[in-house]
Amino acid sequence: MTPISKKVGVLGAGQLGRMLALAGYPLAQKFAFYGVSEDEPSALLGHMHMHSDEADNLKQLVDFADVITYESENTDVEMVREIAKTTPVYPGEKSLYVSQHRGREKNLLTDLGIPCAPFEVVDSLESLHNAVQKIGLPAVLKTTTEGYDGKGQAVLKSEDQVEKAWQQLGERELILEGFVDFARELSIIAVRNAHNEHVYYPLMQNVHHEGILRYTIAPARQISEDVQKQAEEYMHKLLDELDHVGVLTLELFETEDGLVANEMAPRVHNSGHWTIEGAETSQFENHVRAICGLPLGSTQPKQPLAAMVNIIGETGPVEEVLKMPKAHLHLYDKAERTGRKLGHINLMAENEDELYQMMQQLSAFLPQ
Amino acid sequence: MTPISKKVGVLGAGQLGRMLALAGYPLAQKFAFYGVSEDEPSALLGHMHMHSDEADNLKQLVDFADVITYESENTDVEMVREIAKTTPVYPGEKSLYVSQHRGREKNLLTDLGIPCAPFEVVDSLESLHNAVQKIGLPAVLKTTTEGYDGKGQAVLKSEDQVEKAWQQLGERELILEGFVDFARELSIIAVRNAHNEHVYYPLMQNVHHEGILRYTIAPARQISEDVQKQAEEYMHKLLDELDHVGVLTLELFETEDGLVANEMAPRVHNSGHWTIEGAETSQFENHVRAICGLPLGSTQPKQPLAAMVNIIGETGPVEEVLKMPKAHLHLYDKAERTGRKLGHINLMAENEDELYQMMQQLSAFLPQ
Structure with missing residues (x-):
């Protein structure tokens, strides 16, 4: 119409x-x-x-x-x-094909010169033993496909854990990744439309608990302009190589040697949910704009600091959230179940003190 | 669930x-x-x-x-x-019954001591002539029910226009209202829930063209605290008297003698559409909260100044709007038709200069 x-x-x-x-x-x-x-x-x-x-x-x-x-x-x-x-x-077949397999993903990252952990794809106990020799321990063994929220992963600290982990993860194709000694887990969200416009949100800081994202701080604190620029350059390479249309997310580790890519997702991402109220244009609106051939919107944050707190497993005291002036509740109307993402709360703050106080008010939603 | x-x-x-x-x-x-x-x-x-x-x-x-x-x-x-x-x-029967009839509405306002124009309900040419004698000219003749966007109204400037206006407006029950000499048209939106919580948005300034709201500035410029407080007191009286649950809107004239009530609406209102991005909690969310028995949300504006520009009749160059960093497009997906409200654009600004520049970029959407 x-x-x-x-x-x-x-x-x-x-x-x-x-x-x-x-x-x-x-x-x-x-x-x-x-x-x-x-x-x-x-x-x-x-x-x-x-x-x-x-x-x-x-x-x-x-x-x-x-x-x-x-x-x-x-x-x-x-x-x-x-x-x-x-x-x-949109995103096209290539983005999907690459990002649904950790081996293909890491090969692409490596080809583009984007740092990531050393890795070996293995399909037998023997090749897993060889990979352990090559990469060293500790290392993380993961399914190549379909893992999410920490499922399908095992940390290997010693040789005697190798066989058990192989059996537990289903005796199928796996990937062994070298352990990354990181200070923080970060992510970045980029958007490209078919007219080749690119936009980038600021790096975000993510805190996981038992493999599940619990909260995100945006923008991540104490990120230099150079580091933000580096992350954007990585994303630019990925967007172009994949001829990507829509939102693309990359999870990164912050290490002493700089950013190390972890994994990507060819879609809007939990760590970007703060953008609904927190950015001039949300990741959701920008994904819709991108796939519908519309101009992309500004990714500027609207306030100095935002956070996103996931509601996991139980809905919890959400009426208390409604009473907090600068908190925004987003429920997905899903039945309660252990470990399930039921919603999230976006917090907007002028500074770290204010954000810290709001996070404390939300302690019922955070892991203890 | x-x-x-x-x-x-x-x-x-x-x-x-x-x-x-x-x-x-x-x-x-x-x-x-x-x-x-x-x-x-x-x-x-x-x-x-x-x-x-x-x-x-x-x-x-x-x-x-x-x-x-x-x-x-x-x-x-x-x-x-x-x-x-x-x-x-919600809102209950009383709010609906009163606000769908200009006579009942003005009687209630008068009973509550809320200033409004002098008025007379008339149901014959003879009673209309008597009302003109009593109220004086100029005056505005309106249908008592169902008028909106300036439809069903006639301005009477001289006695010889009376008979023609009576015939044009359908020879049914009408209301004659004394002409109000106003500086600006304002509106205020209040919300009450069944737990008797009340919240108020700041007074807004509305500009009409040919009877249709074209744009709103929020908060209205140069409103003293006393005037805001006065408007809130009027709303408080109305909410309580009506036992109102949900959003209630009151249109007001700003005159030399203070605020003069024009008409009310027991619902979310076009002049409050800026609150979607512009206030901590939008009028829509607060209406839902109120009728669902939830705590009301903060009505604080998120920025110094906002505007809402209606898209009337033709959709217009909306892709240009998508390129403006602090503009937010809201289309209703309706077919184009003269005078029809098809959508609106919310603008967020730090000051009057910035807002003025953005309004200039939207000149295609504004009456010339």
């Missing part, structure tokens, strides 16, 4: 799809989702097409859509390749 | 319902709408129940909902009374 209006099909119907839709409707974009249940977070925010044995429902989504995007790097590449024959899929 | 989650039924499916839903989903509220067409702005943002000869569709909405609200003061009071027998409707 409206000149810039497009129909966006999302593969997935979780909280990321939900927040994409909430950001996209004000730009007159329309949404449809490909999900598994009417209870999913996106289900009420557009047309809902269900997975089923029949291919019809996916076809309906594709027929509806001017452009297709996805929520997860674990999206089936074959499916995306098939869809792309008739309808643009 | 989530502890604070409620199901909200909205009578109407226009842009106000759309923006209520966009603000409500992050608080885990679910939405359904009672509308006339699948093309309406809210249609994709929840369950859509259509008006039809059968009462079944309204019943479905009511059965779904934990609480019902409405988009327009022209909502049928009888319908609301019927619904309220089984499901809470």
Whole structure:
């Protein structure tokens, strides 16, 4: 109806799809989702097409859509390749193919001269033993695909843990990564549209607990201009090499020798949720702008300091959050379950003292 | 699913319902709408129940909902009374009944000691002539009900215009209001929840053209603390007298003798659209909080100065708006039509100079 209006099909119907839709409707974009249940977070925010044995429902989504995007790097590449024959899929197949496999990802990083931990892909106990010899211990053994929130990982500290870890992680293709001695975990979010505009959000500082992101501080404290510029250069290389359209996230370690890349995600990212109120344009709006061929928006933070606190497992005392003047509640309307991301709280502050006080008020949501 | 989650039924499916839903989903509220067409702005943002000869569709909405609200003061009071027998409707029947009739509204204002123009309700040419004698000219003749965006009004400057105006406005019940000599048009938005919490947004300055709001400056410039306090006192009286739950808006004239009330609306208001990015909590989120029994959020502006520019009739060069760093586009996805509100643009500024420059960049959207 409206000149810039497009129909966006999302593969997935979780909280990321939900927040994409909430950001996209004000730009007159329309949404449809490909999900598994009417209870999913996106289900009420557009047309809902269900997975089923029949291919019809996916076809309906594709027929509806001017452009297709996805929520997860674990999206089936074959499916995306098939869809792309008739309808643009952003980010494209290459971004998806690379980022859903830790081996391919690290090969690309290495090819582009982006520092990352030494690594070896292994497919047998014997090759794992060889890799341990080469890389040394401690090291981290991970599945090459489908790991998230710390699942599918084991830290190896001594040779006698190798066989057990191999058995535990499923006797399938794994990757052994050298241990990185880091000061902080950081991430950066970049956006590129098909007109080759690039924008970058400031580096963010992430704190994990038991493998799950618990909170993010944005911008990360005490980051020099050079380090921010270095991170942006890495992202620029990745965006161009992948011919990426949409949001791309890179997790990084801050070490004594500079930034070391950990892993990337071809999508909006939990560490960027603070941008909903905290940046001039949120990561969600910029992803929608990018995939719909619109000009990208400013990534400037609106205040000196922001934080994002995840709500994990239990919804908790959210009415108390509503009483905090500069806190913003974002619930995904999901059932409680141990370790599950149910929502997040964005905090806006003028300085570290104010932020620290607000974080203390939210202690019920933070790991003790 | 989530502890604070409620199901909200909205009578109407226009842009106000759309923006209520966009603000409500992050608080885990679910939405359904009672509308006339699948093309309406809210249609994709929840369950859509259509008006039809059968009462079944309204019943479905009511059965779904934990609480019902409405988009327009022209909502049928009888319908609301019927619904309220089984499901809470906020704002309540009294707020609706009073604000859909200019005579009842001005009687209430007068009873509460809130200044307004002298007025007479008339139902014949003879009583209109008597009212003209009593109030004097110039004066404004209006329909008592259903007028909006300057429709259903005539300015009377001389006796010989009286008969023609009576004929033009439909020979039905009208109200004659004394002409108010005002410096500026202002409005104030207040919110009350069922726990009797009250919050107030700052006075806003509104500029109309041909009866339609074209832009709002928020906060209004050069408003003394006393004037803000006066406006809040008026709102407090209205909220309490009406036992109002939800957002209430009052349009005011700024005159040499102080504030003079013009008209009220028991709902979120076009002059409050700047609050989406401009205030800590938007009018939409606060309306949802109020009707769902949640604590109200801070009404503090996030920046020194904001403006809201309406997009009227034609969508216009909206891609240019997307390039402006501190402008936020809100389209309602409606077909273009003369005089129709299609969207709005929120501008955030540090000072008047910056705002003025941004307004100049938006000259295509402003009346010449």
